[in-house]
Amino acid sequence: MGSPLVLASGSEIRAQLLRNAGLDPQIFPARIDEDMVRESLLAESAPPRDIADTLAEMKALKVSDKTPGALVLGCDQVLDHQGTLFTKADTLEQARDQLQRLRGSRHMLLSAAVICRDGKPLWRHVGQVRLYMRDFSDAYLDAYLDRNWNSVRHAVGCYKLEEEGVRLFHRIEGDYFNVLGLPLLELLSHLALIGEIDG
Numbered sequence: 016m017g018s019p020l021v022l023a024s025g026s027e028i029r030a031q032l033l034r035n036a037g038l039d040p041q042i043f044p045a046r047i048d049e050d051m052v053r054e055s056l057l058a059e060s061a062p063p064r065d066i067a068d069t070l071a072e073m074k075a076l077k078v079s080d081k082t083p084g085a086l087v088l089g090c091d092q093v094l095d096h097q098g099t100l101f102t103k104a105d106t107l108e109q110a111r112d113q114l115q116r117l118r119g120s121r122h123m124l125l126s127a128a129v130i131c132r133d134g135k136p137l138w139r140h141v142g143q144v145r146l147y148m149r150d151f152s153d154a155y156l157d158a159y160l161d162r163n164w165n166s167v168r169h170a171v172g173c174y175k176l177e178e179e180g181v182r183l184f185h186r187i188e189g190d191y192f193n194v195l196g197l198p199l200l201e202l203l204s205h206l207a208l209i210g211e212i213d214g
């Protein structure tokens with residue numbers, strides 16, 4: 016790695032994906048009020064893609080001001096279900112309600128990533144995945160949440176594809192990494208292209 020890489024995210028899976036790829040990011044979560052930003056953008060009818068991109072950029076910019084010379088990666092993922100934006104569930108009851116609304120239909124995950132250096136955006140990408148959820152029973156849903164709530168509470172959509180969440184789907188169009196929250200292939204290709212990693 017040429018310049019130091021900073022991941023402006025508290026997402027464990029994002030850090031793990033970068034480490035598994037051989038990178039060694041410094042973890043520096045950006046503390047921004049995502050709900051406030053999301054609500055104000057929704058009030059302006061901003062599309063989900065723009066909301067994810069704006070939040071990712073804000074996180075990267077905020078941390079890049081504190082890490083001179085570093086490449087700072089900000090990320091944000093939103094779930095779009097027929098025009099309605101879903102955020103992470105705060106309670107198990109909210110998770111049940113969300114999954115009852117998502118089952119038997121298609122939703123989109125939009126995973127935005129922005130790289131900034133010294134307060135300037137250098138690169139951005141929004142990965143998009145279409146996910147088709149099975150029409151599973153309430154009995155399975157309750158059992159799924161009993162087993163997985165403590166894990167999936169940290170994930171938008173209340174599922175983790177690398178865990179039991181995979182059983183919720185019958186079809187997924189898009190790449191696995193975008194589901195987990197990071198357009199990893201595009202990111203690594205760009206870092207190699209600009210010579211920040213070998214490849």
Ligand SMILES: Nc1nc2c(ncn2[C@@H]2O[C@H](COP(=O)(O)OP(=O)(O)OP(=O)(O)O)[C@@H](O)[C@H]2O)c(=O)[nH]1
Pocket residue numbers: 023024025026027028029044045090091092093169170171172174175176177180194195196197
């Ligand atoms: N492990 C796992 N995490 C997922 C999956 N789908 C979504 N997520 C996580 O859900 C979270 C989406 O919320 P974000 O607001 O983008 O990120 P965050 O976790 O709040 O962390 P920040 O980047 O600090 O805002 C991210 O941490 C994603 O990695 C999945 O299938 N597996």
